[in-house]
Amino acid sequence: MALAKESPPASSKNAADAEAAYRAHTRLWLRLLACTSLIEGELRRRFREEYDFTMPRFDVLAQLDREPSGLVLGELPKRLMVSAGNLTPIVDRLVEDGYITRTPSNLDRRVQIVCMTVEGRKTFRRMAKSHGAWLAELLAEFPENRLEGLVGTLDDVKGAVRNALQHRERT
Amino acid sequence: MALAKESPPASSKNAADAEAAYRAHTRLWLRLLACTSLIEGELRRRFREEYDFTMPRFDVLAQLDREPSGLVLGELPKRLMVSAGNLTPIVDRLVEDGYITRTPSNLDRRVQIVCMTVEGRKTFRRMAKSHGAWLAELLAEFPENRLEGLVGTLDDVKGAVRNALQHRERT
DNA sequence: TCCAGTTATTTTATGCCTAAATTATTTCCT
């Protein structure tokens, strides 16, 4: 009599089961969102207060810091996972402020190369150090020996979502 | 000879150690952000395509769905962790579209009560079901038996960050 | 050659988000 309850065939998964699965996944999503929002809000606030800077601007500099010879402009939207149109005014302002340069390519006049200036690199390093310290401070209470495990688990989540998206794309 | 390496006194933690800790915390932050951005972007896209709706609007309805007798307007910014000024136009539009009502309190004319309409509740339920199904689809590849553990770990992260923020607030 | 299609970037329209200033109302103190 307990058989049906203990191991129902997959095809008989009913509405209640689906609801329970939805709730479990939704709970995970809400936790992810809460953690990210909490940290992001505080980082935003500190960037603003300490450096009068924004996170998207910092993110652009972080990408360029790893590319001493500069980066094709079109690479930025891909790496930062934002739309291209969004980046235009951000890059504009970083150029105006002297943190980066934007030079058209000679081979293909559609393409532009963005590159951090010496001044930009100096400013970025200073902010990056604070950024690391802020995160360490915010996460201080979370045991360090659990960090690696959580990062690995989040990599699994990321991989799962990526695959789900790719699967959908091909459809 | 191994002693100094294995257990340095806390006071002798040097710059290299601090750098390593920063990197570990930064890695966690980048993973959190990547997971959240991936999922959020896809949810946003689907809300838009399927219902011509946005996530902030959905979030407001989700709060009101749990409060049959309505909610004081000022509760929304707290629960949704957004600024009050941000909510005004969102609530405006939800009222215009007939999903919610906003009525001034008789006891305190500064206060407004927001409440979901019958039509709003119907629409919300439909969207909430999709929302759950989308999440289940996106996370399908992540083993279900690891969900609970990850939620617990994220709760720990959230608690740690909250405490760090509170601690700073009191200073 | 020329022109149809592709690619890189910007522009436009719309909405979300915050911080800070403002308005309207209530409360509390003397």
Place this chain on the structure above:
DNA sequence: AGGAAATAATTTAGGCATAAAATAACTGGA
């Protein structure tokens, strides 16, 4: 009772985000 401080909500200014349309430059085939 009268005015200062507190509270609820909105407005303003500035920036970030997307999608979709427009612009400009390149490529490849008839």
